[in-house]
Amino acid sequence: MVDIKEVAHKVYRLETSVPGMNTVFAIYLIPESDGVLIEPGPAAAIPIIQEGMKQLGMEDLAYIIPTHIHMDHAGGIGTLAGLFPGAKVLVHPRGVKHAVDPSRLINSTKMVFGDDFELRFGPIAPVQESQILAPEDGERISINGRELQIIYAPGHAPHHMVILDHSLKGLFCGEALGFPSQGAEIFLLPAVAPPSFDQELYLDTIERLRQLETQMLFYSHGGVELEPERLISMVAENTRTFGDIVLAGLKEGQAPEAISRRIGDHFISRYGLKVNETDVEVIVSGYAIYFNSKGLV
Numbered sequence: 001m002v003d004i005k006e007v008a009h010k011v012y013r014l015e016t017s018v019p020g021m022n023t024v025f026a027i028y029l030i031p032e033s034d035g036v037l038i039e040p041g042p043a044a045a046i047p048i049i050q051e052g053m054k055q056l057g058m059e060d061l062a063y064i065i066p067t068h069i070h071m072d073h074a075g076g077i078g079t080l081a082g083l084f085p086g087a088k089v090l091v092h093p094r095g096v097k098h099a100v101d102p103s104r105l106i107n108s109t110k111m112v113f114g115d116d117f118e119l120r121f122g123p124i125a126p127v128q129e130s131q132i133l134a135p136e137d138g139e140r141i142s143i144n145g146r147e148l149q150i151i152y153a154p155g156h157a158p159h160h161m162v163i164l165d166h167s168l169k170g171l172f173c174g175e176a177l178g179f180p181s182q183g184a185e186i187f188l189l190p191a192v193a194p195p196s197f198d199q200e201l202y203l204d205t206i207e208r209l210r211q212l213e214t215q216m217l218f219y220s221h222g223g224v225e226l227e228p229e230r231l232i233s234m235v236a237e238n239t240r241t242f243g244d245i246v247l248a249g250l251k252e253g254q255a256p257e258a259i260s261r262r263i264g265d266h267f268i269s270r271y272g273l274k275v276n277e278t279d280v281e282v283i284v285s286g287y288a289i290y291f292n293s294k295g296l297v
């Protein structure tokens with residue numbers, strides 16, 4: 001039996017671990033007559049998705065919606081689309097080429113997780129172009145009276161989008177509203193993925209999503225959270241502060257390790273918490289690439 005929980009009206013959450021990453025990955029199923037799968041994850045997660053669907057009595061999928069084309073969110077879309085040939089895979093227009101020809105995604109995954117990543121995460125297969133739907137910003141799909149709206153949310157990646165469920169006032173936010181650090185309480189780090197993180201776009205997206213006045217956030221690397229305003233303020237603050245610390249450190253010629261320590265010290269004084277060192281190293285390198293590309297250092 002797969003551990004599957006109804007986390008909001010007819011929204012079911014499954015959890016899988018991402019080996020080699022200090023995080024969980026959440027998959028959401030909406031078992032309407034046209035089944036929806038939000039955040040399919042890597043191909044290695046497909047057996048638990050199928051098991052979860054069986055438990056919910058879901059036979060088919062109409063929509064497969066990854067928030068963005070990174071391996072941990074979308075590695076399985078090609079294989080899944082093959083298993084459910086009637087399904088449409090919703091992808092941001094800027095992500096379509098990576099879904100149809102995942103060679104760049106495969107290369108970046110190899111760089112992070114090694115040439116043998118398939119052993120742990122499963123293969124990354126292409127999606128047939130005929131199954132891809134590239135929604136416009138703000139486009140809605142209606143499923144049994146449930147309105148799902150796609151909203152472009154660049155910053156973590158240029159092809160990131162989020163899904164607003166109007167009936168729940170709930171937002172499937174991917175990594176657009178921070179990366180939850182695990183612990184008794186939720187703390188949000190900026191979800192910085194080198195090399196395409198863009199701080200300005202990320203902050204801009206955060207403010208646009210704040211204006212939606214949602215009541216529920218469905219995280220992909222965390223749970224379901226009910227205090228959007230507090231959490232959105234926290235991720236905005238940390239995105240700015242971390243950026244300020246990295247930029248100051250780079251201008252002073254500090255090494256990445258020293259900058260990471262400064263972020264760690266700041267986090268302890270601000271929240272009384274030790275932040276995961278590997279997470280901070282990735283964040284520092286993503287900001288450094290961003291500030292370099294902007295010509296600021």
Ligand SMILES: [Zn+2]
Nearest residue numbers: 068070175193
């Ligand atoms: Zn990502």
